[in-house]
Amino acid sequence: MVSGYVKDAASGEVIAGATVTTDDLLNYAVSNSFGYYLLTLNRLEDSVNIQASFVGFSPLSFQVIPNQNLKIDFALRSSNMLDEVIVRAEKTATYEKRKEMSVATVPISKVTDMPSLGGESDLLKSLQLMPGIQSGNEASSGLYVRGGSPDQNLMVIDDVPVYYVNHLGGFVSTFNSDAINSMKLVKGGFPAHYGSRLSSVVAIRMKEGNMKEFHGNAMIGMIASKIMVEGPIKKDTTSYMLSVRRFMYDLITRPLTRATSFNGTSVGYNFYDLNAKINHIISPKDRLYLSFYSGGDKILSRQKTQSDLNKMILKWGNILGSFRWNHLYGDRLFSNLTLYSTRYRLANDFTNTFTHNSIKEKTSMSYWSGTVDISLKADFDYYLNQNYKIRLGGTTIFHHFNPNTTSYKSFENSAAVDTSFGSIKQNGFENAVYLENEISIGSRLFTNFGLRVTNYHIPNRNYASIEPRFLTTYLVGENTLLKASYSQMNQYIHLLTGSGPNMQNDIWVPVTDIIKPSLSKQFAFGLERTFRNGEYEVSLEGYHKTMNDLITYKDGVATLSSASDWQSQVETNGTGKSYGLEFLLQKTKGPATGWIAYTYSKTTRQFENKNNRKPYPFKYDRT
Structure with missing residues (x-):
């Protein structure tokens, strides 16, 4: 061994x-x-x-x-x-493909070579070029995967969920390619260790930092400026990586609008991303990782006259951190323990200060919404023998939700008014355990069957679910793979996306006594074949997915109002259906490489109080 x-x-x-x-x-x-x-x-x-x-x-x-x-x-x-190296590499790469289905990957080196907005390479836009994935609006970084909505995608950086993944109104994603080592999107055939969303998982790994020598790069672009540095703290033992990116135009627009306006108005917008990571090898059997990400958008407006001062600040973003410990128990058992916290927050503050005859009156109104998660999870890989690997683990997540709160304050000399109203804040515990069995039968048949048991607990209510998972592949000849899979997924949080004039009005809301968890069931089948020693690769996949207990805004509701509880403003118990065929042809070697993708799909939604109870095409369905 x-x-x-x-x-x-x-x-x-x-x-x-x-x-x-x-x-x-x-x-x-x-x-x-x-x-x-x-x-x-x-x-x-x-x-x-x-x-x-x-x-x-x-x-x-x-x-x-x-x-x-x-x-x-x-x-x-x-x-x-070299040619002889490629042939060998492509033959052995078949083993990795045998263990997965409905997976889209784009090497980071390819991402940086692709045409981009203002020279800013974008990971999510590169995934939009793969079959089964749509962008929604043109130039947007949003992902609609196999008929799902953006909130049905689990986006994780180093195993930590990210709730908001776009900047600049969706034109730029929050994932800075300078700080990213790899990414993988799974849209079907989900192994049991994945959960919490209905449509896809986007797993992103940050760079660990160079263990050998110092490296760095910097760039001033049309969209943003950025800098990345990495290197050893102690050679071959401890390394670091630090990357910063910022949208710079507010440094120009704020003084320019102030100079050209007649009422002292200045307006600015910026976004930033900060990635940091420390990687430490304790011993051949132990390794520690510390990961951190902070990113957000901010719109600021300031207007000053002789008697008035008005300020408006709208900001939203993520902040997260994780601690991971890898440990080897002997040679056969590999473990990974993760402790993390992640927060998403949207805040809108408006302040007016009025001065007249030495009397000052100050009025402020604030609106905020957000969610905080704290989680502990453990994952184990046990190598029973060459043909049998067991994966098992569990996770517990504490969720805190503040769907929407509005605060109003007024001060006039010594008199003060302070009031707040909005939806009730809610806590919940999401728990899951899973077991996977990866089995190779002979040299041609591979199967991964498993089970994920989930539970979501809130006061006076407990939701539980069993999620079976199954994936099998069969190698025909030397270069043809037949694949089939089934997966069932539950989702305990929802995203309400408004259609109002605000640049950002996405609100995350939890499962409640009234709002049930969403459920999806997906079947998929496919064929994959390589030609000319792996120079060309073609794949064809078909899928059928059903979704239950979906929610959406009621007719006439554009954005969530704090005047009443959010549960009274949404339609519940919706259903969805999506099915389609996906074709992908890739050229992986030679002076020119690339791919051609085509998707035929149809997606519908149905709610009791919408469209006379009849199914209707889902947003961005293009059939």
Whole structure:
């Protein structure tokens, strides 16, 4: 048995999804999201040649004697990928594809090469070019995946959910490509360790920081300016990464509008993103990660006359942090413990100060909405043998929701008025445990079947659900894969998106006694084939998805009002249906690379008090 980590030789960062195989390709392992692998060998052989490979890197081989347990870390070097190297890499890459379905990935190097708005590369826009994913509005970074809405996508940075993922009214995503190591979108065939959303999971990993040497870059662009630095704190032991990005135009618009207006008005808008990470190796069996992200948008307006001073500030954004501990129990059991907190907040403050005959009157009105999560989760990978891997774990999340609160204050000399009104704040606990079984039967059949049990507890009510998951693939010949999957998902939070004039009016609301959890059931089937030694790859997938207990605004309600409880302003018990075919043709090697994608799909929604109870096309359905 051989185990260890697969790393980038230049930076020391781990490589997830790398393949480790023997020469005959009969024994293989795929490194997990933290770069760890375990390969079982035939002890009857005198010596075995094992090789690690990953697309974009030169394969690395070691000859070992399989009569004892060995620890081997592979340090792969970036390569120009000569033809003979490519052939080998593409053959072993098939093993990774055998274990998943309905997955979209775009290498970060490709993201930065794509045309972009004002030179600002965008991760989410690159995903919009894949089949089954729509953008909604032109140039927007929103994602509508297989008929779902944006709130049905679980966006995570280093395993921490992000609630708001756009800047500049949707034209730029919050994910700064300078700080990102990898991303993967799963839109079907969900393994049991994923949950909490109906339509997709977008898993994003931040860079860990270069363990070998200092690196940095800076850019002044048309949209934003940014800087990124990374390097070792202690070589090969501790590293850091820090990245900052900011929209700079408010530094020009505020003084310019002040100088050109007749009433002393100044207006400005900016957004920023701050990513930071520390990676520390305690021992060969223990590693710590500290991750932090803060990002937000801000609109500021100020007007000053002889008697009045008016200020308006609208701001919204995320702040999150996580602590993760990887530990190896022997060679077969890998664990990851995560403690995190994430917060989303929307706040709108308006202040008026009026002065007359030395009498000052100040009036302020504030509106805010948001959610805070605190979570602890544990994940375990147990390698029973070469053909059987067990994944299990659990998570508990404390949710705090403030759907909408309006505060009004007035001061005149010594008199004061202070009042607040809005929806009731609510706390809830979301818990889940899961079990996955990854089984290879012979050299051609692979299956992943599992179960996720979820529970959401609020005062006087408890929701529980069992979510079965199933995925199977069968290798036909050397380069054709047949795939099929079924997944059931529950979602315990909802997003209400207003259609009013405000640039930002998205409100997150929880499950209550009246508002039930949403449920989706999805079947998918597909075929994938490579040609000309992996130079071309074609895939075809079909899916059928149903959704129950959806919510939306009632007719005539554009945005959430604080005058009444939010539950009285929404339609409940809605249903949805989506089905379609997705085609993808990729050219993965040569001077010119790229892909062609086509999607045929139809999506409907149905509510009792909308469209005379008849199904109607969902937003951005283009059939």
